[in-house]
Amino acid sequence: MENQNTFNPKVSQDVSNKIVIGLERISEVFKLLLWKKAKHIGLSPIQIQMVTFVAFHASELCNVSHLAKEFNVTKPTISDAIKVLEKKGMIFKDYSPIDQRSYTIQLTENGKEIVAETSDFTSPLKAQIDSLDATELDSFFNTLSSLIYKLNQSEVLTVQRTCYACKFYQKTNDTSYCNLLQAILKNKDIRLDCPEFVAK
Structure with missing residues (x-):
């Protein structure tokens, strides 16, 4: 079984395996860059991703259900992130006039500033792609x-x-x-x- 493992360096790997390994390393770069920025401004990576998503997408996509699908996490994880962001004054809940249990997420001015401040976290990766x-x-x-x-x-x-x-x-x-x-x-x-x- 271990001889068939994509990540076993002892195995003579085909190009597809090497590409999978390469993509895994690129994903690690993305996570590392996001974590660095998150620690710098005192937010979690998912919180940065959420405010960035809300800034650039239609309001109908900015609800708990869709955000959970977008980031492949549970609804409780999104709800917890929303509570923190709301407490920090970065977002507010825009409740539906038809159903007061339903709401979308909107950015406050503080939230918009955070989006601007975190917009460059992918710059080291983009610089290499630009080359x-x-x-x-x-x-x-x-x-x-x-x-x-x-x-x-x-x-x-x-x-x-x-x-x-x-x-x-x-x-x-x-x-x-x-x-x-x-x-x-x-x-x-x-x-x-x-x-x-x-x-x-």
Whole structure:
């Protein structure tokens, strides 16, 4: 069994295994950078991710149920984070006029300042990606966007808003087209988080 383990360095690994190991290391970089920023400003990583998400997404996505799916955590974990953020004056609950038990999360001015303060935590990672040439970037992004879509289709990734899964997306031969924008999409135009996304 151990000889089949992707992380066993003694095994002659194929390229797929090496890519999995590479992705695991990149995910560790992301977590490390997020933790450093979190400790610096006195928030947890999930709290930073939540305020950042709320800042840039439609209000209907900023509720406990969706946030739990978005970050692959339990509803109680999201509720606990909301309590802390509310206590720190970074968010407020916008209750539904129809059902007072239902609410969305909105940012206060303090919350918006925190989003601005934490916006650079990925800079060391982005700097290395920026150093790739245009061909490498295009190939890397094409592979990454396809992988995200396939992981969603196999229900490993629960939430995504990429063009490939949108009802407005159409592919004919090798040409991608957005029926909402009424435009041909080049590889670089494919979005991983589209605000106009509507599931097929």
